[in-house]
């Protein structure tokens with residue numbers, strides 16, 4: 001998968017060289033490129049923002065640098081998907097991450113200030129696929145942290161990025177519930193014992209116990225994720 005990121009802070013994404021995703025980049029599974037929006041601004045101060053029409057606080061990102069940058073990164077590849085991180089977008093979920101992990105080319109447009117001139121969104125929506133995605137109901141100063149989270153969530157679902165694909169299926173949100181608690185050795189730590197069922201070797205009992213803990217946890221902190229009736233197997 002090819003990923004382009006347009007941002008005024010390209011070095012923010014240097015950390016993608018580390019860890020799991022860094023290895024995927026080294027192995028040629030992921031091709032991530034961060035581009036400096038200011039390279040597409042041609043005045044002496046490389047200006048990317050201006051005051052909002054209609055008044056109001058803050059600054060809005062100018063359309064011209066965005067147009068040049070996005071024409072550039074979207075020109076290669078077939079049917080690239082443009083993602084604009086925005087608190088006004090649809091909620092980014094595990095299901096969306098899984099869907100996006102099948103894309104061949106994603107470009108992220110990281111806005112700062114009060115956002116990007118709406119005509120940029122309208123222009124690329126008329127020419128191709130655009131999605132506005134939000135990390136959650138709170139406000140970040142810019143799209144960079146949101147894009148980092150999305151790249152990690154999407155990237156680890158690309159085949160070959162996570163060594164053991166089995167480890168992906170029993171996680172929170174993959175089956176619609178929060179994950180069960182995990183334990184490792186020693187069996188006793190500061191007088192706290194690992195639940196006996198996990199030491200029993202009884203796989204049926206273990207699966208049943210884990211499912212019960214998943215439902216219990218989900219009911220306690222995320223009741224919105226539970227189905228209205230208890231129709232689960």
Ligand code: 6GU
Nearest residue numbers: 085086135136138140146
């Ligand atoms: Cl995607 N961007 C910004 N700037 N703030 C956010 C967000 C995104 N998601 C939640 N808050």
